[in-house]
Amino acid sequence: MDNQVKKFTIEFFKNLQCTISNKNNILIIENVPKGFEDLYGKVAPYNLSFSGQIDGTEFVGKGSALLVAMAKFLKGVGKTTLLKIDFDVNPNEEIKKVIFFKNCEIDNLVKTHKNNFFSRFTFISTFHYLNKSEQVVNEIYIHEGKVVDGDLSGYKVIEGKNDEATGGHVEKDYKIARDILKEILKEKTTEVSEILKIKVEKEIERIEEHYKSLVGELGGDLTGTLKKVQETELTLRTADSDEAEPLRLKLDRLKKSLVKIGNDDSRNRILAEQEFTIKDAMHKHSLNIDNKLVNTTVIYYPVFNFNLFLNSDNSKRYIEMNYNPLTKTLNKLSCESCGKEINQLNLCSAGHINCDTCLVKCGECTKVFCEKCLKKNCSVCGKSLCKDCAMMCLGCGKYVCKIHMRRYLVSGEERCVNCLRACLRCHGLSHPKHFGEALDGSKICQKCLGAEKRGAVIERIFKGS
Ligand SMILES: [Zn+2]
Ligand SMILES: [Zn+2]
Ligand SMILES: [Zn+2]
Ligand SMILES: [Zn+2]
Ligand SMILES: [Zn+2]
Ligand SMILES: [Zn+2]
Incomplete structure (x- = not known):
């Protein structure tokens, strides 16, 4: 019984192309394909004993975990295994690592995730030639249509759940993996083909020599x-x-x-025999490669979405960040004014994300804004004005600040100082077109002009002229 288990075990790992050695009756298995390691849940090397428990070894016998795993692997040949890489992620910590919130803070944070998938294909390729066969095991990882280095060591890998996985990508990934496999095997294929080519050429030469002499004898x-x-x-x-x-x-x-x-028949018979012998030799020197897919593993891991609500003194902002725990990367945020990547975040009073240098104060209310928000300037003094502080003059249509806007006496509307003129007599403001010349030659407002005219009339009455 022990012997049978041992034989089975050796045969199993030999087929997987593992390195097998023997030391004091302990079987040491190395270079085990990941496909098996993950299924078994243990990373090689395996020190195996077949006769009872020995310290530092794993006993392999009826019901042992390894035997179960081997059976499972064989049963699952070509089938799909589902694995999940588990991550414990604290959003606040990850965000803090890359971004400092300067004039605002995180008010609320919601973490959601979707799964990212990749596939691993385990192929056993057998090279049949010259009555022998050689096996090669290849494991190919495909992620988003590309071959990736799929080292899962150091990650917490658990059994995946069927309802969390989608298999839609596997078929596509398999086609890519198969092409890649051909590439990988190319070197070995060429090497073997070269050897076979030299051998078969020699063999054909020998055959032709032989039949030439036979034909010669007929000659x-x-x-x-x-x-x-x-x-x-x-x-x-x-x-x-x-x-x-x-x-x-x-x-x-x-x-x-x-x-x-002189009988052509015999000659033809010999030539036909030669052709047959050459064909046979070529067949014997041909290379046959048999690729067997022994395991497909779908590996998935979460990619997180962090939904943040930011709060500053006078604005709020919702932003979405995503974090890939496999690559440990958080998406970069950039200044909405200059486009540069930022690691210090400011919120403008309208809620725009800004770097330190792009923030400007409104000349009137002194709140901080980005340049985009402070496009308006006072047409009189030139200071930058925010949306709330910029006032439009109904006379010229230009924007001005509060102190350069005046009340227009005639209509009671507000006009900028450029559009109004101070009357030298009453100091009231009026549109220049409403000014006229006083008796003493000075320009005065219409109101004062009216008063002057009325005064002159009364004077004339009193003088009795
Ligand atoms: Zn900027
Ligand atoms: Zn302002
Ligand atoms: Zn802004
Ligand atoms: Zn101004
Ligand atoms: Zn104006
Ligand atoms: Zn006046």
């Missing part, structure tokens, strides 16, 4: 053939039993050829 040289018959008969007389048979055959052929000289 109408009557005296030559007769001479050969005599010689062969002489040799046969003194030959021992080992040599006699081939000599007798040769003699027979020579005699027949004497009869058949």
Whole structure:
């Protein structure tokens, strides 16, 4: 029984192309394909004992975990295994590593995730040639249509759940893996083919030589053939039993050829035989590669979405960040003004994300804004104005700040100082077109002009003119 288990185990790992060695009755298995390691849940080397528990070894016998795993692996040949890489991620910590919130803070954070998939294909390729076979095991990882280095060591790998996985990509990934496999095997294929080519060429040369001489014997040289018959008969007389048979055959052929000289049939028969022999030699020197998919593993891991609500003194902002725990990368945030990547985040008073240098203060209310938000300037003093502080003059349509906006006496509307003129008499503001010349030659407002006219009339009445 023990022996049978041992034999089975050795055979199993031999087929997987593992390195097997023996030390003090302990079987040491190394270079085990990941496909098996993951299924078994243990990384090689395995120190195996088949006769009871020995310290530092794993006992392999009826019901042992390894035996179960081997059976499972064989049963699952070509089937799909599902694995999940588990990650414990703290969003706050990951965000803190790359971003400092300067004038705002995280008010609320929600973590969601979707799964990212990749496939692993385990192939056993057998090279059949010259009556022997050689096996090679290849494991190919495909992620998003590309071959990746799939080292899972150091990750917490658990059995996946069927309802979390989608298999839609496997078929596509398999086609890619198969092409890659051909590439991988190319070197070995060329190497073996070269050896076979040299061998078969030699063999064909030998065959052609042989049949050439046979045809030559047919070749109408009557005296030559007769001479050969005599010689062969002489040799046969003194030959021992080992040599006699081939000599007798040769003699027979020579005699027949004497009869058949000039007969094309015999020649054609020999040529046909030559062709057959060459074909046979080529077949014997051909290379056959048999690729067997022994295991498909779908590996998935979560890619996180962090939904953040940021709060500053006078604005709020919702942003979405994503974090890939496999590559340990958080997406970069960039300044919404200059586009540069940021590691210090400021919120403008309108909620835009900004770097340190792109923030500007409104000349009026002194709140911080990005340049995009502070596009307006006072047409009089030039200071930058936010949306709330910029006032439009109904006279010229330009923007001005609060102190350069005045009340227009005629209509009560507000006008910028450029659009109004101060009256030298009443100091009230009016549109320049409403100014007129006073009796003393100074420009005064319409109101004052009216008053002056009325005054002049009264004066005239009193003077009695
Ligand atoms: Zn910037
Ligand atoms: Zn302002
Ligand atoms: Zn802004
Ligand atoms: Zn101004
Ligand atoms: Zn104006
Ligand atoms: Zn006036």
